[in-house]
Amino acid sequence: MSKHIKAAFLVCPGYLPVDVIGAHTTLGFLPNTEVHLVWKNKEPVIGFPSYPTIPTTTVAECPDDLDVLCIGAIPGEVLADQETISFVQKHAANGCNMMGICGGALLLGAAGLLKGRKATSNFNTTAPLEKFGAIPVFTSEVVVDGNYYTAGPATGGIEAALLLISKLRGKQAAQFVELVSEYDPHPPFGCGNANTAPKHLVQQAAAMNKEQIEKDVAMAYDTFLRNKN
Amino acid sequence: MSKHIKAAFLVCPGYLPVDVIGAHTTLGFLPNTEVHLVWKNKEPVIGFPSYPTIPTTTVAECPDDLDVLCIGAIPGEVLADQETISFVQKHAANGCNMMGICGGALLLGAAGLLKGRKATSNFNTTAPLEKFGAIPVFTSEVVVDGNYYTAGPATGGIEAALLLISKLRGKQAAQFVELVSEYDPHPPFGCGNANTAPKHLVQQAAAMNKEQIEKDVAMAYDTFLRNKN
Numbered sequence: 001m002s003k004h005i006k007a008a009f010l011v012c013p014g015y016l017p018v019d020v021i022g023a024h025t026t027l028g029f030l031p032n033t034e035v036h037l038v039w040k041n042k043e044p045v046i047g048f049p050s051y052p053t054i055p056t057t058t059v060a061e062c063p064d065d066l067d068v069l070c071i072g073a074i075p076g077e078v079l080a081d082q083e084t085i086s087f088v089q090k091h092a093a094n095g096c097n098m099m100g101i102c103g104g105a106l107l108l109g110a111a112g113l114l115k116g117r118k119a120t121s122n123f124n125t126t127a128p129l130e131k132f133g134a135i136p137v138f139t140s141e142v143v144v145d146g147n148y149y150t151a152g153p154a155t156g157g158i159e160a161a162l163l164l165i166s167k168l169r170g171k172q173a174a175q176f177v178e179l180v181s182e183y184d185p186h187p188p189f190g191c192g193n194a195n196t197a198p199k200h201l202v203q204q205a206a207a208m209n210k211e212q213i214e215k216d217v218a219m220a221y222d223t224f225l226r227n228k229n
Numbered sequence: 230m231s232k233h234i235k236a237a238f239l240v241c242p243g244y245l246p247v248d249v250i251g252a253h254t255t256l257g258f259l260p261n262t263e264v265h266l267v268w269k270n271k272e273p274v275i276g277f278p279s280y281p282t283i284p285t286t287t288v289a290e291c292p293d294d295l296d297v298l299c300i301g302a303i304p305g306e307v308l309a310d311q312e313t314i315s316f317v318q319k320h321a322a323n324g325c326n327m328m329g330i331c332g333g334a335l336l337l338g339a340a341g342l343l344k345g346r347k348a349t350s351n352f353n354t355t356a357p358l359e360k361f362g363a364i365p366v367f368t369s370e371v372v373v374d375g376n377y378y379t380a381g382p383a384t385g386g387i388e389a390a391l392l393l394i395s396k397l398r399g400k401q402a403a404q405f406v407e408l409v410s411e412y413d414p415h416p417p418f419g420c421g422n423a424n425t426a427p428k429h430l431v432q433q434a435a436a437m438n439k440e441q442i443e444k445d446v447a448m449a450y451d452t453f454l455r456n457k458n
Binding site: 122154 | 395421
């Protein structure tokens with residue numbers, strides 16, 4: 001019998017459902033696997049775009065022996081929240097596999113977990129990972145460094161989860177889930193990579209939410225400094 | 230100013246969040262767009278794998294003038310539910326753009342909306358679309374026939390939504406959202422297409438849930454016959 005897998009996905013007010021649902025489904029399709037949606041309490045949280053979600057467990061009640069903890073993009077307030085940081089640090093210290101999808105990599109950075117590690121995020125927050133002692137990798141593929149799986153938004157979570165299944169259950173199990181999910185994408189416009197997309201679109205995308213992103217990175221960095229001592 | 234877009238996504242007990250969240254986020258990222266999660270009531274529904282979600286509107290309260298209605302995979306009970314069928318038929322008759330992602334195409338078929346149309350679904354339920362008068366297309370790309378966008382699971386919803394944005398707001402808007410979503414996937418194992426994946430995996434995947442799928446298709450077909458007269 002394959003080892004039972006316990007996976008948790010952080011949800012909170014303003015979380016991005018698309019960053020966690022890919023990994024949640026990919027892992028949740030595996031036999032003998034339990035998936036949890038974790039937050040500080042079980043009150044409904046509204047994702048962005050608007051997606052009211054009810055957490056299934058709390059940071060206090062969540063199993064201590066998680067095999068996987070997945071974090072997608074979250075607002076600055078959560079990047080600065082010490083209870084969340086302590087929760088993430090505890091599971092990292094237990095040897096849990098940590099997934100930082102899109103802006104979720106900032107939480108791993110804020111918690112001081114990316115020091116000396118290769119990591120990526122979305123194209124706006126990859127360079128800032130250096131502030132947290134990480135080695136930023138500018139790629140649209142998953143970056144694996146030890147137990148740490150970081151990736152860009154959306155499908156990054158699916159791909160990180162498939163790599164993790166390969167590690168935990170072997171390559172054939174991962175191939176099977178990739179088939180069952182029919183993960184055979186065809187981007188219709190070929191503009192998904194900031195390194196190769198038309199420059200005027202990249203400039204427009206980099207300008208969008210610039211202030212908000214700088215504020216979020218600053219909040220994560222304050223948390224990092226606070227946790228350094 | 231671009232035309233305001235109203236989009237709704239069907240959620241129900243046992244719905245597959247991964248089939249709708251991709252399209253929900255892709256459309257929800259657009260300015261001047263409202264997104265609704267619609268079910269018969271606003272009680273929480275549990276998605277599969279377990280994802281407790283609160284509908285934001287009801288079939289009774291949902292705007293009449295939807296531009297987009299997106300349906301992902303749903304259980305047989307909903308394929309047989311006349312209230313849901315009537316809701317879908319009403320919006321189709323209004324000229325709404327209809328998205329059937331993965332098993333969601335079965336609901337469009339059950340409602341009698343795919344007669345004479347090219348359509349696709351997941352690899353287990355594409356051939357049965359013929360029962361509903363559709364012309365099944367065995368592809369992992371989105372199939373567009375008039376206002377009807379059908380696709381395979383998971384990323385099918387992202388791609389259908391990008392094509393729809395191109396239709397509603399122009400190609401550059403779609404390119405921009407593709408970039409902002411960083412939709413530049415790299416399937417790690419290359420097994421996502423049932424036409425090219427290793428045969429033993431395809432056989433295993435086809436055998437999985439075979440009885441359940443046959444039951445669901447039969448329930449959809451009963452609904453189709455009931456609505457024929």
